[in-house]
Amino acid sequence: MTVLVLHHRGSLAGAPYHEWLADYDGDVLLIASREHLALVAEELPAEGVHYRRTAAVDGYETSGELEQLALELAAEHGVRHIVACQERDLERAAELRDVLGLPGQRMDTVLPFRDKVVMKRRASAAGLAVAPYREVECAADVIASAEEFGFPLVLKPRDSAGSVGLRILDSPEDLDGYLADGFDLYGPYQPNLIAEAFVHGSMCHVDGLVVDGRVALAWPSQYQYTLSSFATDTGPRLDLTLDTDDPLAHRLLEFTDRTLQALRGPENFAFHLEAFHTPEDGLVLCEIACRTGGAAIRDIVRTMFGVDPSESWVRAQLGLPLPEWIGSEKVTPRQMSGQLVLMKRPGRVVSAPQEPPAFPWVEKYQLFVTPGQTMGAAAYSSDFLLTALVSGRDRAQCESRLRVLEEWFLGQLVLE
Amino acid sequence: MSIVILDPDGRHAPDYPGWLADSGRELRLLTGRAGEYAGFAEVRVVPRYALSAAVETGVLALARGGGVSAVVALDPADQIRAGGLRDFLGLPGQGRDAALALADSVEARAVLARAGVGVVRREEVRRVADLYWWAHQWGYPLVVRPRRGHAGQAPAELADEAGLRAFVRDRMPADPSVVPSLTVEPRTDGERHHGPGLPVTDAALAALPRHPGHPRAVEAVREADGRWLVLGVGYRPDARPARALVRAQAGLAPEPTDPDSTEVA
Secondary structure, rough: EEEEEEEEOOOOOOOOOHHOOOOOOOEEEEEEEHHHHHHOOOOOOEEEOEEEEEEOOOOOOOOOOHHHHHHHHHHHHHHEEEEEEOOOHHHHHHHHHHHHHHOOOHHHHHHHHHEEEEHHHHHOOOOOOOOOEEEEEEEEHHHHHHHHHOOOEEEEEEEOOOOOOOOOOOOOHHHHHHHHHHHHOOOOOOOOOEEEEEEOOEEEEEEEEEEEOOEEEEEEEEEOOOOEEEEEOOOOEEEOOOOOOOOHHHHHHHHHHHHHHHHOOOOEEEEEEEEEEOOOEEEEEEEEEEEOOOOOOOHHHHHHHOHHHHHHHHHHHHOOOOOOOOOOOOOOOOEEEEEEEEEEEOEEEEEEEOOOOOOOOOOEEEEEEOOOEHHHHHHHOOOEEEEEEEEEEOOOHHHHHHHHHHHHHHHHHHEE | OEEEEOOOOOOOOOOOOHOHHHHHOEEEEEEEEOOOOOOOEEEEEEEOOOOOOOOHHHHHHHHHHEEEEEEEEEOHHHHHHHHHHHHOOOOOOOOHHHHHHOOHHHHHHHHHHHHHOOOOOOOOEEEHHHHHHHHHOOOOEEEEOOOOOOOOOEEEOOOOOOOHHHHHHHHHOOOOHHHHHEEEEOOOOOEEEOOOOOHHHHHHHHOOOOOOOOEEEEEEOOOOOEEEEEEEEOOOOHHHHHHHHHHHHHOOOOOEEEEOOOEEO
16 A cells, blocks of 8 residues: 655645645655755655655656666555656556556546647637647657748747746747757657747636546736846746636636646646636637646645545545535635745845845745845746745735735845 | 858768759758858858757848758758748748657657557657666566767667666766657567558558658568557668759659659658
8 A cells, every 4th residue: 555656846844745645544755856856955854753764866767767666666565656746757657557557547548738739729619719739740740830920030949947948939030040049859769840820819717626526716817027038037036826806717726727728637627727817808828737837836826726636636646535515515715815926046145134024914935045146137937035834815905915925025025 | 142052061062952952942061061062042050060959040040041842951950840840931841740750769659659560669768767768668678779870979779687687887867957869679570571561561661751752661571460560660861862862852853763752661
């Protein structure tokens, strides 16, 4: 009755699998990435305390050490479940489950969420709007895409996550520059790129949980900023949950239901859907992941519903009990939430408030720099200076509180 | 109007002017190798030819300058980019999707399977776990080969899990942001057949796109149960005289002695 946990990136302290599985009648084994543990300045947990066995592997994604070790641990400990919550672990976990004959998500329910072409085909076939796109095999495909879709033109890997590899060409000059200096499609590797029309409008996201094949909880939020502008945006990036009486919220929930039906996921999973709300009042699917959303989205869901979506997802996979209200009926949030993100920006940190202010509505406060540290521009979409979460009765109150928090933080941040 | 010729190493450059003398077109050459080239209205030497999009932007600049009537490209590595250019410029000849079906074994397999043509088991390898999964499905030995026939990558046989691990260590890319261009299949030892003449190879050639100047090869293998299945298809320019292929791709009529430029006997 052993569980094998694969932990790719992010804080292990922030994902306490051993606590989530405290009532599981069996051992928990852990394989983590040595490189990513170092990035979050964490040590591999000692064996025999919270985890029966722990291992940190080098070259977590590609060296093959993980697969070899997983199979060895499975043989040695009689592994009955594999838990993998991070995007780039989904395929390998599905394949390892198949090899080992374990229950849980398989490739047929991973691919529609990981392969953007499969995702778009299925969504489109179900009548959902998606951004027009082309699979890119050669430079002429990029040029033809620009001619067909115009500018801005979005280039992104077919199966990446977290905006990694995303490129937006704003103009013909940008395209020329890309073809001259950034184009790297030819060579020994497989092209893995799609070109997509830029969809104007605000980005909304719907986060939730499917249990036993049914949406147990879900709620939409709306980014008040452009996700792709992370490297140059040093202003406040706000993300606000929509109000219960906002018609857009209910349209997004219905859109999410239809997307989930079209993609046909596994029995139990957390999801993070992103959709554009266009100036013409349409909804266009950007993409959907079968995992908890990144950054503070896990905390947003926890603030709204009082449960951790990742913990619930893991427990549901193993058949462990969830709060009784989950799955009995669709629920609405008990309170609303908003997130403030400030991206890293060039400068040396002289001082920054390490602790949150004493506002009772600050649900989470996380500073990512220390005095003396020199920052560059944000290198990726989660290269944060600060993330903070507030609660409130509605969107207006959450936004107002985020503005107060931002003013307080910037008033104390000293850079040189 | 011009005929644009892509030739990475200029190997046929001395011959194009003679082969295409009756075209009435100006010839413009894009090549990766500098040299003395006679008989062309223009020669562009493209640094890093194999990797650079400057080939495409160069052709498009020529098209804007005075029009292009045909793109000629014999080298296998140029087929997809030449097809993309023909599509974009609205030129006759083999387009990007047709080129892909002959260049990429996974695409080819999909085309043939859709047409109901029996093909051997072969699947793409995008990650390490795929190899373990296919070993679980098929058992060992497995053969891993380049998906698109990149030079310098010989097929590898994985006899067992130790062989799989060695392959991963030595041959799989360490960079997680790239996708390996590999396929995996169970080893097949049966009798081989090249070219048309079997129902299955004839069916494969009928299902694959056919364009003048692009000879196609097909290979079949007899399975243990006696069935013939298609093992591979591809573009085989060395199977026909280069002159005939160049003239066909340029849209010129074949000479009486020219063989069919679309099939390999």
